[in-house]
Amino acid sequence: xxxxxxxxxxxxxxxxPTVGPRTATRFVFYLLRMGETEVxxxxxxxxxxxxxxKSCSFCFNPxxxxxxxxxxISADEEGKNLCLICRxxxxxxxxxxxxxxxxxxxxxxxxxxxxxxxxxxGGNISSLRKKDFEKLKINKLIExxxxxxxxxxxxxxxxxxxxxxxxxxxxxxxxxxxxxxxxPLNKKITRLGRGLPVGGELxxxxxxxxxxxxxxxx
Amino acid sequence: xxxxxxxxxxxxxxxxPTVGPRTATRFVFYLLRMGETEVxxxxxxxxxxxxxxKSCSFCFNPxxxxxxxxxxISADEEGKNLCLICRxxxxxxxxxxxxxxxxxxxxxxxxxxxxxxxxxxGGNISSLRKKDFEKLKINKLIExxxxxxxxxxxxxxxxxxxxxxxxxxxxxxxxxxxxxxxxPLNKKITRLGRGLPVGGELxxxxxxxxxxxxxxxx
Numbered sequence: 561x562x563x564x565x566x567x568x569x570x571x572x573x574x575x576x577p578t579v580g581p582r583t584a585t586r587f588v589f590y591l592l593r594m595g596e597t598e599v600x601x602x603x604x605x606x607x608x609x610x611x612x613x614k615s616c617s618f619c620f621n622p623x624x625x626x627x628x629x630x631x632x633i634s635a636d637e638e639g640k641n642l643c644l645i646c647r648x649x650x651x652x653x654x655x656x657x658x659x660x661x662x663x664x665x666x667x668x669x670x671x672x673x674x675x676x677x678x679x680x681x682g683g684n685i686s687s688l689r690k691k692d693f694e695k696l697k698i699n700k701l702i703e704x705x706x707x708x709x710x711x712x713x714x715x716x717x718x719x720x721x722x723x724x725x726x727x728x729x730x731x732x733x734x735x736x737x738x739x740x741x742x743x744p745l746n747k748k749i750t751r752l753g754r755g756l757p758v759g760g761e762l763x764x765x766x767x768x769x770x771x772x773x774x775x776x777x778x
Numbered sequence: 779x780x781x782x783x784x785x786x787x788x789x790x791x792x793x794x795p796t797v798g799p800r801t802a803t804r805f806v807f808y809l810l811r812m813g814e815t816e817v818x819x820x821x822x823x824x825x826x827x828x829x830x831x832k833s834c835s836f837c838f839n840p841x842x843x844x845x846x847x848x849x850x851i852s853a854d855e856e857g858k859n860l861c862l863i864c865r866x867x868x869x870x871x872x873x874x875x876x877x878x879x880x881x882x883x884x885x886x887x888x889x890x891x892x893x894x895x896x897x898x899x900g901g902n903i904s905s906l907r908k909k910d911f912e913k914l915k916i917n918k919l920i921e922x923x924x925x926x927x928x929x930x931x932x933x934x935x936x937x938x939x940x941x942x943x944x945x946x947x948x949x950x951x952x953x954x955x956x957x958x959x960x961x962p963l964n965k966k967i968t969r970l971g972r973g974l975p976v977g978g979e980l981x982x983x984x985x986x987x988x989x990x991x992x993x994x995x996x
Contacts, residue, residue, distance in 0.1 A: 561884050561887055561888065562840075562884060563831060563840065563841055563842035564842065565823065565826055565827060565830055565831060565842055566827070566831065566840065566842075568823055569823045569824065569827060572819075572820050572823060576804075576805055576808055577801075577804045577805070577808055578801055578804065582881075583795075583796055585881055585884075586794075586795045586796065586881070587794055587795070588827070589840075589879070589880055589881070590794055590795055591824060591827055591828070592827065592828070592831060592840055594828075596828055599824065599825075599827075599828050600825075601790075602790050602824070603821050603824050603825050605783065605786055605787045605790060606787065606809060606817065606820070606821050606824075607817075607818075607821050608783055609783060609784070609787060609806070609809055609810065609817075610809070610810070610812075610814055610817050612783055613781060613783060613784065613810060622780075622781065622784065622807075622810055623781055624781035624782065624783055624784075661807070662807055663800075663803055663804070663807070666779050666780060666803075669779055670779065
């Protein structure tokens with residue numbers, strides 16, 4: 561019905577998160593209406609993304625490595641595979657915060673209160689299927705807690721592991737599983753506090769949230 | 779917070795229809811997780827889109843012109859700027875169906891009942907602002923009804939103009955405006971029938987739909 565090229569692109573966009581075939585179609589027609597130079601810029605940004613963005617060797621946070629000028633030897637050659645957070649000497653090297661995904665890390669960084677390091681787990685256990693467990697970087701997390709120096713963090717020695725996993729059903733399952741896996745390491749393991757969100761009303765809070773709020777009173 | 783390249787791409791995706799900054803962020807991380815070759819294929823599809831998809835010179839339907847081998851003279855050189863529908867000799871050249879957008883044309887084509895031609899208006903009047911009227915191809919529509927041959931359709935002579943505009947508030951306003959503009963051409967102007975959708979229930983139909991259904995009884 562649509563030309564084959566448009567159909568192919570609709571199929572590609574349909575694979576994007578939250579996008580169905582109808583929205584994908586709108587995306588393609590949006591691109592068709594876009595100016596020539598705008599599309600070129602957009603396409604070049606995507607091409608650069610895969611080439612220039614690297615995953616931090618310690619925490620898996622995506623970052624853009626600083627270009628080292630040819631001929632100039634960088635004094636910081638060692639930290640070149642680390643993201644800006646892991647490379648920052650003023651971050652507390654005794655705190656490790658485990659998050660599900662990149663945007664959770666970004667949310668925590670935005671409040672500018674947490675000074676420790678991070679680890680991006682790569683998702684949660686949503687179906688208890690084997691592939692769910694495989695995509696989680698649990699073994700990588702354990703390796704990094706045991707021996708941070710091997711992954712580029714020379715002076716780290718974690719005392720506390722904060723499981724900043726979403727308090728959803730899937731997140732709860734993930735956190736319980738993680739706690740069991742991390743127990744043999746003998747580190748202090750904490751979770752984010754639960755209770756009423758700021759601006760929330762008791763009347764509309766669900767039972768579990770109210771229960772957590774009551775337990776967590778201070 | 780995110781590397782500048784990621785931020786730029788989030789900004790670009792946020793301009794897509796139905797996409798906000800949060801979904802745009804998910805898109806970028808989806809692209810980061812995609813395989814190298816997959817991203818290359820995706821990027822090349824978008825680049826080809828702008829280069830290979832043309833807008834039909836008569837109806838503005840996007841189409842992929844057939845590649846004419848160099849040295850080989852096509853017998854159909856004349857119709858090379860027309861889409862497959864406008865070029866099809868078996869379509870009724872006396873019927874013109876005006877739709878808001880490309881996907882509306884696709885929906886009508888899918889039912890395989892309409893044998894006439896189309897015209898894509900390019901939107902509707904949603905705010906009564908000047909730019910709304912400018913983006914609609916009303917003058918182009920009038921030119922094409924008056925003189926189809928000038929736009930590549932030699933044997934067309936429209937007897938009926940079907941306004942297949944969405945029966946929404948914006949669509950109604952657009953259709954009324956169009957009707958007024960097309961009146962001097964002295965063609966039969968019709969609208970799509972309104973009433974209960976198949977599978978719909980009287981109990982849940984709004985008043986206007988019920989009224990239309992009653993008026994349109996047969």
